[in-house]
Amino acid sequence: MRYLLSYNNFEGFRIGIGGITNDRLSKRLRFEGYTAYGLKDETVKYNLGAAIRIGNFSNTWVGGSYTDDVREIASTSFATDKRVFKIYDPRPINISTFYNHKTWRGYIETKIIPKTETIWQLSHSEIRPLFNYTFVYDDHLYRDFTMSTAMVAIQWNPFSDYMQTPNGKIEFEKRFPKFSFQFTKSLPNFFANDFDFGKIDTRIEYEKNT
Secondary structure, eight states, X not given: OOOOEEEEXXXXXXEEEEEEOOTTTOSSEEEEEEEEEETTTTEEEEEEEEEEEEETTTTEEEEEEEEEEEEETTOOOOTTOOOOOOSEEOGGGGOOOEEEEEEEEXXXXXXXXXXXXEEEEEEEEEEEESSSOOEEETTEEESSEXXXXXXXXXXXXXXXXXXXXXXXXXXXXXXXXXXXXXXXXXXXXXXXXXXXXXXXXXXXXXXXXX
8 A cells, every 4th residue: 555645736535445466366466556535625546556476586677557647846756756555644734736647658667786776658638738838939829738758767775785685686785875867768759758858866775873
């Protein structure tokens, strides 16, 4: 399970449930998904995905998913991040600027490079701002957007210790700092993509016990 409850000015209270299967169901196939409902916007959101393992030693998966959900405008997310269980997430309480996105995603994730997790991804999104917003570019007014992008994301934990198991490599001793790199490139003229751009995201994560 993931987020059970959150609140923001657009959805009001958002309640939902989600999960991902483990190797007790299948060692080769993985299914995941979630559904949520906003009490204020009265709209159902959901995600469905599946993947197949093609490498045990490298823990390599090939998969795809479809998402119909909302996201905070100008937010950044790293593909290698794993959602942690939270009963309540207070951060978005004052946020009201969201957009709806319907996104198809295909990806390969692997840990074949030591102390890293890498995701290669192709995605196509239909984006609709849920507030009064228009983007002006080359004398054209954009109210809705079509995005087709390719992305590579790397999570590098050089100081952590890993152990090889029958189900792949696991990080059993987490140490900091950790480094995240992500590069996204739009694909011009691919599924009616509207823009041509490149985007770089980086992050250094450090944790200190007190």
